[in-house]
Amino acid sequence: xxxxxxxxxxxxxxxFSGKDQTASPTEVSFVDTHVHTRFSDGGATIPQVEExxxxxxxxxxxxxxxxxxxxxxxxxxxxxxxxxxxEVGSREQIDLLMYFRSADEAxxxxxxxxxxxxxxxxxSFLPVSLDYLIEAAAEHExxxxxxxxxxxxxKNIEYGKKRRQVLLRIxxxxxxxxxxxxxxxxxxxxxxxxxxxxxxxIPLAGSDSHTVKGIGSVLVGFDQPATSxxxxxxxxxxxxxxxYANGVxxxxxxxxIRIAIQHSKKIVTGKDHSTQAGREIxxxxx
Ligand SMILES: [Fe+2]
Numbered sequence: 001x002x003x004x005x006x007x008x009x010x011x012x013x014x015x016f017s018g019k020d021q022t023a024s025p026t027e028v029s030f031v032d033t034h035v036h037t038r039f040s041d042g043g044a045t046i047p048q049v050e051e052x053x054x055x056x057x058x059x060x061x062x063x064x065x066x067x068x069x070x071x072x073x074x075x076x077x078x079x080x081x082x083x084x085x086x087e088v089g090s091r092e093q094i095d096l097l098m099y100f101r102s103a104d105e106a107x108x109x110x111x112x113x114x115x116x117x118x119x120x121x122x123x124s125f126l127p128v129s130l131d132y133l134i135e136a137a138a139e140h141e142x143x144x145x146x147x148x149x150x151x152x153x154x155k156n157i158e159y160g161k162k163r164r165q166v167l168l169r170i171x172x173x174x175x176x177x178x179x180x181x182x183x184x185x186x187x188x189x190x191x192x193x194x195x196x197x198x199x200x201x202i203p204l205a206g207s208d209s210h211t212v213k214g215i216g217s218v219l220v221g222f223d224q225p226a227t228s229x230x231x232x233x234x235x236x237x238x239x240x241x242x243x244y245a246n247g248v249x250x251x252x253x254x255x256x257i258r259i260a261i262q263h264s265k266k267i268v269t270g271k272d273h274s275t276q277a278g279r280e281i282x283x284x285x286x
Contacts, residue, residue, distance in 0.1 A: 027225030028081045030244065031059035033214050034147070034181065034206020038088075039070030041123050042059035042210045046073050047216060053080040059226055061206070063087040063097050065123040068110040072103050075228060078176040083231045085145060088114060089125035090133055092166055093154050097178065097204070101232045109140050130166065143235055145176035145204050149195055150188035157195075171199055176235070180243050182207035182218040202235060205243040219244045220257065257266050 036042030037049060042064065044052075059081035062071040068086050075082050084106035085099045100106035113136040116125040121239045126133075137144055149157045157167045171177075175195040180189045196203045207218040222234050222239035234240070238260065 008271045027227045028059040032241040034059045034203050036206045036210045037070045040064035040067050044212045048212050052215045057270040059215050060103050061085040068106050081228050095147040097145040097147045107142045107254040127145040144174040146177050146185045148181040176204045179203040180205035200250040
């Protein structure tokens, strides 16, 4: 696996056909697989995500906490190469990144297994077990990635014996490991890479950006053109050429502040961007 590369060395590639802002994007080679928007605790709107992706010539997977609407909105607008995705948190406070083959699969899963359990004052976690979520996901075409396995505090696989046992057991039931997370330390990311190599799981990476500026600071490179139609298969068949990161550190402070403010607001008031943003789009696929 290649490691950290400077974005300046990335090949120049035209992502959009012509100057028409509404034109469907052509294929991309690089995708940020972990971005949060105002549909959960992030700061970016969907048009802002599109603008950044257009500028950087990348694809983007929106993984809002227990929320699929922003991701499907990005897919439906067809300006950025993407696929339906979500970050789902379990009762044990373990985050799983879920990448769905289709919007229909994503909506069915969301309606049955996520929406009924969402909590008014918490973004990240559902009061259901990790086993329940993994079993439910098995009924759908979904790639599951273990997010930031060595993240801070309770997000760390080494945070207590019980947690370690749960996570090690779950490793045999997931497809991918996030080997580079833009919000995690270099040490944590190195440990994730070693864990991934020892398990043979598929390596993924993403900025975990909660701000507009951080989008695209960590990317998965594909060894063939990626589109919304083939991205699921490219990951599933490990058509990955490398993991790329640039400018991560300078975004981390604003990222952390953003998360702290937004989660505090949610705990105190029960209100958030997603309450507002959710009114803009209704899931109507079923
Ligand atoms: Fe995240």
